[in-house]
Each structure stands twice: as C-alpha cells, then as structure tokens.
Amino acid sequence: MKKKVPNFKAPEGYFEGFMDRLKDRMDEKSSIIPEDDGFGVPEGYFESFGDHLQEKLPQQGRLIQFKPWMYAAAAGIALLLLIPFTNNEPEQNFELAMSELEEYWEEADLEFAAFEISESSEWNPETLIVENPDLETDELQDYLEQELDLEDQEHLMEEDLILDYDEAL
Amino acid sequence: MENDTTLVAEEDFLVLLQDPATRDKAFEELVSNYQERLYWHIRRIVLDHDDTDDVLQNTFIKVFRNIGGFKGDSKLYSWMYRIATNESLSFLKQKSRKLGVGSLELQEKLVEQLESDVYFEGDEIQLKLQQALAQLPEKQKLVFNMKYYQNMKYDDISAVLGTSVGALKTSYHHAVKKIEAFLTTE
Numbered sequence: 001m002k003k004k005v006p007n008f009k010a011p012e013g014y015f016e017g018f019m020d021r022l023k024d025r026m027d028e029k030s031s032i033i034p035e036d037d038g039f040g041v042p043e044g045y046f047e048s049f050g051d052h053l054q055e056k057l058p059q060q061g062r063l064i065q066f067k068p069w070m071y072a073a074a075a076g077i078a079l080l081l082l083i084p085f086t087n088n089e090p091e092q093n094f095e096l097a098m099s100e101l102e103e104y105w106e107e108a109d110l111e112f113a114a115f116e117i118s119e120s121s122e123w124n125p126e127t128l129i130v131e132n133p134d135l136e137t138d139e140l141q142d143y144l145e146q147e148l149d150l151e152d153q154e155h156l157m158e159e160d161l162i163l164d165y166d167e168a169l
Numbered sequence: 170m171e172n173d174t175t176l177v178a179e180e181d182f183l184v185l186l187q188d189p190a191t192r193d194k195a196f197e198e199l200v201s202n203y204q205e206r207l208y209w210h211i212r213r214i215v216l217d218h219d220d221t222d223d224v225l226q227n228t229f230i231k232v233f234r235n236i237g238g239f240k241g242d243s244k245l246y247s248w249m250y251r252i253a254t255n256e257s258l259s260f261l262k263q264k265s266r267k268l269g270v271g272s273l274e275l276q277e278k279l280v281e282q283l284e285s286d287v288y289f290e291g292d293e294i295q296l297k298l299q300q301a302l303a304q305l306p307e308k309q310k311l312v313f314n315m316k317y318y319q320n321m322k323y324d325d326i327s328a329v330l331g332t333s334v335g336a337l338k339t340s341y342h343h344a345v346k347k348i349e350a351f352l353t354t355e
Binding site: 030031033034036037038039040041042045046049050052053054057058 | 175182197200201204205208209213217218225226228229230233268285288289290291292293294295296298317345349
C-alpha cells in the first residue's frame with residue numbers, strides 16, 4: 001500500500017537555514033536578565049593599572065631581585081650556624097668569627113656578578129619569592145597553601161582548569 | 170576561527186615576551202591589551218573591586234613569572250584566562266576557609282556586601298541577578314558570565330574551561346533558565 005504524504009509544505013530552503021536560526025534564538029539575550037550587571041570601577045583605574053603593576057613586579061615581595069649582598073648575607077648566616085658544631089669552644093670563637101665577619105663585611109668586594117653566584121648556588125639567582133617577613137601563622141599557612149596551589153597550577157597551566165566542582169553541567 | 174596571520178602574530182609576540190631583551194616592553198603591551206578583559210572576568214567571580222585588583226595583579230605576576238616556560242600549546246589569551254580563573258577560584262577558596270563558611274554561604278555574603286559597595290552601581294534587579302548567580306554551580310556561573318556579559322564565543326570559552334562546546338551550550342541554557350526563573354518568581 002502506498003504511503004500517504006501529508007498535504008503540508010514548508011517554505012523553500014526552510015530546513016537548510018533552520019539550525020542557524022535556532023542558534024540565533026539560543027544566543028539571544030534574555031528579555032528578563034539585565035544587559036548591564038551593575039559593576040563599576042574607580043575612575044582612571046585602567047589607565048593607571050599598568051604603572052601600578054610595574055611598580056609591584058620588581059618589589060612588594062611578590063618578585064624580588066635577589067641581590068648579590070643577599071647571597072653574602074645568607075652565606076654569613078650559614079657560617080655562623082656552622083661554627084657551634086665545628087669547635088670545642090663555641091662562645092670564644094663565635095666572637096672571633098663575628099669580628100672577622102664584620103671586618104670582611106667592611107672590606108670585601110661584594111659586587112658579585114649574578115653568574116658567579118649562580119655557579120656556586122642551586123638557587124635561581126634572578127628571582128626569589130619573598131612574602132612579608134612578618135607573617136602571622138595563619139598568613140604563613142595561607143601562603144604555603146597558595147604556593148602549593150601555584151606549583152600545582154603551573155604544572156596544569158597548559159591544559160587544565162582547577163575546579164573543585166564535579167557537578168554535572 | 171583565527172586566521173594564519175593572527176596565529177603568526179601571536180607566535181611573534183610570544184618570542185618578544187620570551188626574549189629578555191624585549192620582554193618588559195612586550196609585557197607592558199600584553200597588560201595593556203588584556204587588563205580590562207581579565208579584570209571583568211575576575212570581577213564577576215570575586216565581585217569586590219579591591220579583591221579583583223589583587224587577583225588581577227597576581228594573575229599578571231604569574232603570567233610574567235611563567236611566560237618563559239609557556240610552550241604555546243594553547244593560545245596565549247586562553248592560557249591567561251585559565252590563570253585568571255584559577256587565581257580567582259583559589260582566592261575564593263581561601264576566603265571561604267578564612268571565614269569558616271561553605272562556598273554557597275560565601276557567595277551569599279559577597280552579594281550582601283555588594284549593597285554597600287561603592288563600585289557596585291546596580292539597582293534592585295541587578296542585585297537580584299547576583300543573588301540568582303550565587304545559587305548556580307560554579308561552572309554554570311562561569312559559562313553564563315563569559316557568554317552573556319563578556320560576549321565570548323563558545324569555542325573560546327571551551328579553550329579556557331576545557332569543556333566541549335555542546336556541554337557549554339547546555340550549561341549556558343540551564344543557567345539562563347534558572348536565572349530567569351529566580352528573577353520572575355522570588
């Protein structure tokens with residue numbers, strides 16, 4: 001038996017353009033949701049942001065150029081820490097070491113080149129992350145967590161987004 | 170779809186960003202080009218202007234620190250958007266822990282604070298919109314804001330969030346329906 005075709009017609013080209021029209025409808029702005037969400041910024045914020053950021057890049061504890069004298073200071077502190085374990089008369093020699101260190105500090109040429117330091121150290125000579133030295137315990141905890149997060153993120157950065165949320169879309 | 174010229178231009182720009190001799194100047198240009206877009210992306214996640222400023226700075230500092238190791242497997246802008254998104258979500262997580270509240274409670278607190286925020290110029294309907302957004306799952310909220318308020322293409326959102334375009338469309342329409350229902354009934 002021959003199948004009956006419904007006696008309806010659609011305009012020519014109707015189905016070819018249907019998907020595009022549907023997408024347009026789906027992308028339409030809602031008539032209920034406001035187009036402006038009401039957020040504002042202080043006047044001139046974007047004009048000054050770049051300069052503001054530049055000021056923070058080399059200082060502010062986020063990124064600090066690790067200067068040669070800091071290495072010298074670290075080396076000095078390391079020396080002082082070693083002394084009690086290497087001598088039978090720690091107090092006397094500690095004083096001696098202090099005076100020698102002070103003398104060395106006054107007279108030595110501490111203008112090391114960065115590559116000299118880098119060759120004798122495993123530290124990255126260019127940058128060291130230093131946060132506020134007066135950290136409270138909570139802040140320190142936050143900092144460590146944040147840095148751990150950052151390390152994780154740096155591994156994931158090329159591909160992944162960190163979302164705690166497993167809910168279905 | 171990006172054309173070849175854009176891709177080449179981005180590769181060239183990346184070379185400038187990774188060369189110590191040209192890095193600072195190129196970075197300034199990068200900040201100038203992206204600061205506003207990233208600001209609005211972050212602002213719609215953390216809501217408060219000062220918090221946004223902090224997160225935006227952290228985002229660019231992180232970009233600066235890591236640009237040398239960026240291999241270009243993804244586009245530069247989607248990489249930066251991902252960093253901005255991660256920074257924002259980490260910030261909220263920390264805030265939530267500090268205040269000892271859950272994520273939903275934190276969202277509600279942030280919306281409450283908007284009422285006295287000098288940099289929130291919205292009226293009742295816009296405040297209600299934020300209340301509606303606070304109820305959404307984080308990913309739906311992200312997709313909604315990126316599509317509705319930042320006019321991003323699904324392909325670009327997909328590159329940032331790592332979710333298929335089909336899933337994003339579904340997510341967006343769920344979000345729109347929920348927000349509309351909230352605005353009309355509550």
